[in-house]
Amino acid sequence: MNREASSAGGADEIASPAAGKKSTGAEPLLRAEGLVKTYQAEGAAVRAVRGVDLRVARGEFLAVTGPSGAGKSTLLHLLGGLDRPDSGRIWLDGRRVDGYSEARWAVLRRRSIGIVFQFFNLVSHLTVADNVDLPALLAGKTARHAREDRAELLADLGLEGKENSTPGELSGGEQQRVALARALVNHPALLLADEPAGSLDSKGTREVLRLLSRYHQRGQTIVLVTHDARMASAADRVISLFDGRTVDDAVLGREGPRRGGVSGTLELGG
Numbered sequence: 001m002n003r004e005a006s007s008a009g010g011a012d013e014i015a016s017p018a019a020g021k022k023s024t025g026a027e028p029l030l031r032a033e034g035l036v037k038t039y040q041a042e043g044a045a046v047r048a049v050r051g052v053d054l055r056v057a058r059g060e061f062l063a064v065t066g067p068s069g070a071g072k073s074t075l076l077h078l079l080g081g082l083d084r085p086d087s088g089r090i091w092l093d094g095r096r097v098d099g100y101s102e103a104r105w106a107v108l109r110r111r112s113i114g115i116v117f118q119f120f121n122l123v124s125h126l127t128v129a130d131n132v133d134l135p136a137l138l139a140g141k142t143a144r145h146a147r148e149d150r151a152e153l154l155a156d157l158g159l160e161g162k163e164n165s166t167p168g169e170l171s172g173g174e175q176q177r178v179a180l181a182r183a184l185v186n187h188p189a190l191l192l193a194d195e196p197a198g199s200l201d202s203k204g205t206r207e208v209l210r211l212l213s214r215y216h217q218r219g220q221t222i223v224l225v226t227h228d229a230r231m232a233s234a235a236d237r238v239i240s241l242f243d244g245r246t247v248d249d250a251v252l253g254r255e256g257p258r259r260g261g262v263s264g265t266l267e268l269g270g
């Protein structure tokens with residue numbers, strides 16, 4: 001939340017099926033071409049992402065997997081505007097967004113991109129209710145509308161009765177469900193999830209997987225970064241990164257993965 005700027009702008013809203021907004025249809029919801037990101041660490045260049053192309057259709061559930069250091073989180077951060085590519089282009093619903101300012105990305109995230117992180121990133125001194133209401137109010141909802149949406153989401157996520165708890169009073173799984181509620185409260189067109197079960201036990205992992213699948217079935221477009229083969233297998237399609245590049249792209253079906261035409265092997269284990 002602390003990355004969010006306070007400016008608002010009605011133009012930066014991407015159509016969300018869940019919110020009943022109009023879609024342009026033919027264009028993928030998310031498209032990226034030639035994304036490159038290099039970090040400087042202790043005087044040396046770390047080439048985290050080295051020319052990744054990506055297309056995510058509206059309603060698709062894409063998993064991004066690969067070993068530690070492959071560039072998965074960096075890619076997700078680029079797609080959510082939390083970090084800037086050195087080069088490459090990003091379109092959301094056909095609109096070119098890679099040149100957006102920090103403030104404009106903040107508006108886009110608030111209205112159209114929900115993000116969940118491994119360590120939840122909830123505001124520790126705020127209650128569950130306030131954590132979920134915050135992005136809704138920042139997006140311009142009335143207090144009543146925010147409260148109604150929050151109540152519906154918390155009930156849907158099995159968090160009824162937790163409204164007045166603070167994050168520290170909740171289990172990891174419950175905190176991640178609050179984070180999911182916060183990410184979904186503005187009916188984002190796109191949900192980005194970075195190792196959302198990475199700090200949870202197996203019960204919490206199953207719960208997150210079940211919830212992601214449920215929202216996907218309701219039409220939510222999801223890009224999930226995960227090491228976990230079981231989580232990745234819930235997606236429609238898996239891309240595998242190695243050393244900052246895509247090494248495989250597989251469409252998952254009942255008869256197992258169908259390769260999408262990129263060289264290399266499918267690495268689900270990380």
Ligand SMILES: Nc1ncnc2c1ncn2[C@@H]1O[C@H](COP(=O)(O)OP(=O)(O)OP(=O)(O)O)[C@@H](O)[C@H]1O
Binds near residue numbers: 070075
């Ligand atoms: N802010 C940063 N400064 C310097 N190097 C970074 C930074 N962020 C990431 N890197 C480096 O970029 C490379 C890719 O990191 P990234 O976190 O994207 O990989 P990952 O596939 O998500 O790994 P993991 O699964 O371990 O989280 C790694 O070598 C990492 O050390």
